[in-house]
Amino acid sequence: MRGLLRPDEGEPVIVVNENGPSPVVLICEHAGKVIPKSLGSLGLPPEDLTRHIAWDIGAEAVARGLSQALDAPLVLQRYSRLAYDCNRPPESPDAMPVVSETTRIPGNENLAPEARLARIRGIYRPFHDAVSRFLDQRAAEGAASLLVTMHSFTPTYKGKRRHLDLGVLHDRDARLADLVLGLAGRLKDIVVKRNEPYGPEDGVCHTLNLHGGARGLYHVMLEIRNDLISHEAGQAQWTARLAAILAEAVARIFPPTTVRMRSSS
Template sequence: MKQKEIFHPFKEIAGNMQAGLALICDHASSDLPVEYGSLGLDPAEFKRHIAYDIGAQLLTEELAKRLEAPAVISHFSRLLIDPNRGEHDPTLIMQLSDGSVIPHNYPLGEAERKRRIDNYYTPYDKAIGRLIANVGEASGNSPFVVSVHSFTPVWRGKARPWHIGLLWDSDRRVFDPLFEGLNKIGHIKVGDNEPYDGALKGDTMYRHCTKKGIAHILIEVRQDLIADEEGVREWANYLEPLFRKINEMREIHMKQLHPSRADN
């Protein structure tokens, strides 16, 4: 777990805005501002999936480099505050995660909750909004947004069979060609809204894409497959050509409103 005196809540990667593709990574980092210490946890906990999405930042950076795509990457642990939740979601600031109690998150006063929203959640959220708006303006079209996450190979003692999960809500424009392309590779088991459902009211994709008719996908790659540079390169090899092909599709760059399943 890294600690820095000057703490920035997000990292930006420059790219070709005119290409119409934007990358984001909500759970990239296990870092905390120095004043939070380790939230009362054993520092070893910040090497676990409860603190960040293992491998997601490396994959996002590799894809950004290959695709020359701009990106926004979070720079704070999800244990401080989860940027992939709505402000009123009860899991916005976790008190218990996969068996670990987070001592400094319980009890949590309203003033501290607001401080974390104002200092970390909101700046990161605004950075995503700026990125999407800037890509749209530069390209002259609605952008294509990819959110990169990772998931644990085992959950509550049960092995997860998927190599990658594609999470979507009600807009299938990216899901359909990506699901088809990945399945053609042959040895990859692809999850359709597995191991999680993509319809989560208030999450990043809901706020920035679903409610605005912007084509998008959230990918979840299994953590053991991208835990090192070799694995990251392998998955970038799979994903890069598919994202390029999808980004060339005309309908991807047209706003289309699809009522969210999360609203039902």
């Protein structure tokens, strides 16, 4: 079976600030909008490949800002979620969506098992294997880890307005989400809600459960309304806002006398 990615296309994973000493490990599964060359345009016009259906607008920029502000490592996934949504397991219909929002994805229709397997092996497995190896290495070094996955959402979905600025998502383990909700709730200029605009019933907690839940790590998923971070000023504002919240969360969870910071050298 031919592989999904050509030798000149590069791996799905980019690790930023790998040796960052912060306990925070940032993950951005929907950072990129690149379509593997072997898939063409998935039958979509160019304008659709820049829309939110293809990637989380602004999420990578805020994640990179947080990586710098917190001196934290960041793991990015560079291929479009239309090719494979890395926040979904292989058995999920949404892993290779036939419809995204209200848009048909012709290149995902009637996929043969071999074609699905090529995407699983080419994008999903390398990305999550890289996250696992990274967390295993930190654990072997005795470094504390706290997972934060970064996402964005559309202000309107299928004609319905979403009345929030920041969603704080979790599944069974709400420890970090509760703390972030309490800290963000102090801010009077934004609307923050728990498990909106999505929740665990929508299957969006795959990365959290796979890497955070299985290891017993504190973890949370942050969803920012994408029109707020589609430009540099908004990205800088949200980076500063979330950096302060996460720094305070780290200080409460890991008092300086109990946490072992990873060496940045």
